[in-house]
Amino acid sequence: MHDMILLTTKQASDLLGISCDGVKKGVSRGIYSATYAPGKGKGGKQLRILLESLPQSAQDKYNGVEPAKPASDFDMKRLTEKQRTKLKQKIFVIKAYESFKKEYLKRDYRKAFISYFKDEYPEIDADLKLNAGKLEDWVKKYKGNGAEGLTDGRGGSGKGTTSLTQEMQEDFMGLYLSDKEPPITTCYSALKIYYEEMGLKIPHISSFKRFAKTIPPAAISMYRKGKKHFNDNHIASIPTVYERNMKSNDEWVADHHIYDVMVNGNGKIGRAWLSIWFDRHSRAVVGYVINLCEPNADIVLDSFVDAVTKHGIPKRVHIDNGKDYKAHDLFNCDNPESLVSVLDVAVRHAIPYNAKAKSVERLFRTLEDLNKLLESYIGNSPDHRPESMKGLNKAIAPKCISYEDFKKYAEAVIREYNNTPHSGRGMNGRTPKQVYEADLVSVRKIEPDALAIILRRSTHTAKVNKNGVKFRELQNVCYNSETLQELAFGKKVYARYDTADVSKIHVYEAETGQFLCVVGFYGEYDYGADEEVTAQTLREYGNHNKSVKNQARSYKPKKTIDIQTALINHASRLTDIDINGKPTNMALDVEKRKELHDIKQAESLLDKNKSKPTVKELDETAILSSLGRRRSG
Incomplete structure (x- = not known):
């Protein structure tokens, strides 16, 4: 069994290309194997990382093994004419630079070559705009990958490709396609930390920006803007023409x-x-x-x-x-x-x-x-x-x-x-x-008297007891009468009421839906005070420069148009929709007409024999004010 090679935290960080803290986190998460050796540190111990637990690329770097270069299948025919021209110019510059260095023995050879090249080949320099940074970059790329290293893939055969792995793309979309709408820079920073913890590097942010542009707008809308934005902007609606198969009042x-x-x-x-x-x-x-x-x-x-x-x-x-x-x-x-x-x-x-x-x-x-x-x-x-x-x-x-x-x-x-x-x-x-x-x-209509009775709210059911009946929709006010006791004591009933006048209600038997009687208030009602309206916070604004104010005020309109009065006057001369002369169908059946007749009789009787409350005098105005719906008007 060969001896294990143990590395210091600094050695491991250099091989992995990450920080020492990143190495320590990798150890704590079980990504790298480690032990402790005697030395200066907490408790007289120092952390040592096992070389064999590092990625193969890091091990090769430690052992001085050069990574094998893949066989090049570079074909200049895949390039556009513009790319081929620029590639040939770069190679020409590199060859000329190498020859120049052999003959020019002073230390400022790079600066001297750039000056020489600009004077001798101004047409090429106009395209390349040669400088020291570009020159060293081209030499390095040509030495490492030959002509392919000098190729600018933008706009050519490599257009649409990306240096991101499938896993990186999926991880990026997992962060970016969120209804929180995080910016690309934030997603990139988070991914960089995430991959660094695993001892891996990710491409430059520009690669992620290019990838983000390839995500369909519909996907951006659905996951970043929400379902409503997606439906409104990307789901086609069927054009509707309302004159086909439809008439007024349909x-x-x-x-x-x-x-x-x-x-x-x-x-x-x-x-x-x-x-x-x-x-x-x-x-x-x-x-x-x-x-x-x-x-x-x-x-x-x-x-x-x-x-x-x-x-x-x-x-x-x-x-x-x-x-x-x-x-x-x-x-x-x-x-x-x-x-x-x-x-x-x-x-x-x-x-x-x-x-x-x-x-x-x-x-x-x-x-x-x-x-x-x-x-x-x-x-x-x-x-x-x-x-x-x-x-x-x-x-x-x-x-x-x-x-x-x-x-x-x-x-x-x-x-x-x-x-x-x-x-x-x-x-x-x-x-x-x-x-x-x-x-x-044609028009389906109801007599005005019937409308006043039918177009009412209904309560849920409640049971009649000796004190009458209370409904939660009516603030649990008690309604009672001798007729109600006689017809419905112990039974479940519901009421229909006019939201503008709850001093009397129409009572129906819950089981059959049969109209029973009209009943008025009976008892006492407590009501609370209105809530106090709170003020909003006022944002203070600074004073404007006096000259700017005067200049702005000089443009104040000298004449205002009373559009409000003009529009109201004009509208008063217009006519509303007229349905007179159209065939009319009455909507009530015989049974409902009989119910209407019974209700009218009951209301008339109640108005004639309106009994006084037995508990104490009611403040009817206060009750109506509290119970009465928030009236439109």
């Missing part, structure tokens, strides 16, 4: 939009919301509400009521997947008592995060363009916020349009939109209003 699309305008609602500064219903075929806005609060199921119902009241009942609705559309009593086809079940409306759900599926997204962009003319427009992102609208709400309040004025403006913008020629496919330059009216075959 499908309505619902969505919400928060305006990029700051409004002043009785001293509260914020952005208004638009909840809208949009006819798919004609692109016409058929119903909407504008609110200062975030959308909820009540507001969705409110906007649907607005659309149905004006334009009848659609065959189908296309809704989002948000919780405000998933209320059990509105657009849930599995619930026989839901709004769409009673009105016989089909439901289609949008693909999550897929703006392409709902053309209403394009409508929002159109509506927002006119908002840019308002002083309190704030842009669609913090980066695009106008300088004049930066600051605390208190500071920008004087510039904010009032909520009531903004509602009038927004309503005028929607009317303008419905009366403006549309460039969409199949519209043929007509306005949404014209297309809607022309292609409305």
Whole structure:
């Protein structure tokens, strides 16, 4: 058995081309074998690395073995004409340099040769731009690999190849193709450390940059930008022409939009919301509400009521997947008592995060363009916020349009939109209003009295006890009457209620769905105070140079256009969609008509014999204020 050769940490690092710390980490991870020998160090011991545990290249380097050069299969025919010319010029320079050194015996031979060459061969030097660094590099490469070492593969037969191994490429993509979007420099630094720990070197960062450019844009989009970016930019959508096989009221699309305008609602500064219903075929806005609060199921119902009241009942609705559309009593086809079940409306759900599926997204962009003319427009992102609208709400309040004025403006913008020629496919330059009216075959309608009863929210079921019944949707307020006790004591019931007036509710038997009675408040209700609005932090800006300010102010417009009033006045002369004269089908069946008759009688009786609460006098105004939905209006 031959003697083991043990190396110091410094010797091993020189052979491996890595730091001493890298060698020690390799030992701790079991990559290299090591032992301890007596010497100066901690505990009188020094680390020794076994030569045989190092890579073969390091062992050969220690033993003075020159690596065998592979047989060259270099063929100049693979090069372009330009590459062959440049290669011949470099070889000519090297040969001339070797001859010059033999005859020129002074120490500054390199500098002297470059000066000599530039004077004697200016045409070649114009191409090569010879200097000391290039000269030594060419000599070294020619000595090591011959003519092939001097070849610049860029743009020639070697184009598209890489010095990265398959493993390096995969490791790089594992870091680079991340939704955290790390830069190439960061990925390279991490890979360099990773491979150094294994005693290996990786090519220069330029190789990784070239490789990154070969990764398809679709892969970059999917893994670095996300699924939505990938779908929006790389997945082709099927062009849709809505005039084929569709008519007005065949499908309505619902969505919400928060305006990029700051409004002043009785001293509260914020952005208004638009909840809208949009006819798919004609692109016409058929119903909407504008609110200062975030959308909820009540507001969705409110906007649907607005659309149905004006334009009848659609065959189908296309809704989002948000919780405000998933209320059990509105657009849930599995619930026989839901709004769409009673009105016989089909439901289609949008693909999550897929703006392409709902053309209403394009409508929002159109509506927002006119908002840019308002002083309190704030842009669609913090980066695009106008300088004049930066600051605390208190500071920008004087510039904010009032909520009531903004509602009038927004309503005028929607009317303008419905009366403006549309460039969409199949519209043929007509306005949404014209297309809607022309292609409305018939209208499904409900009598106004019936609408007021059907277009209500429903509660979940609850059991009637001696004190009446409470529903969590109605803040657990107690409702009771002698009729309720007589008809439903001990039974499970549910209620339908008007979100604008919860002082009385319609009660139904849960098992059969049969209408029982109309019931009013009974009992006491506690409610909490509103949350205090907190202020935002104001970023302070430095003062501008006085001369710059004066120069900028000299360009201040001397005339402002009251576009807001002009647009509202113009819109007031436009007409809304007219469905009069179209064939009308009434949507209620005989059973629902009987239920409507019974409800009217019960409400009339309740109004005549309204009993007083037995617990104590109720502050009905406070209860209605607390229970009443965040009303649109």
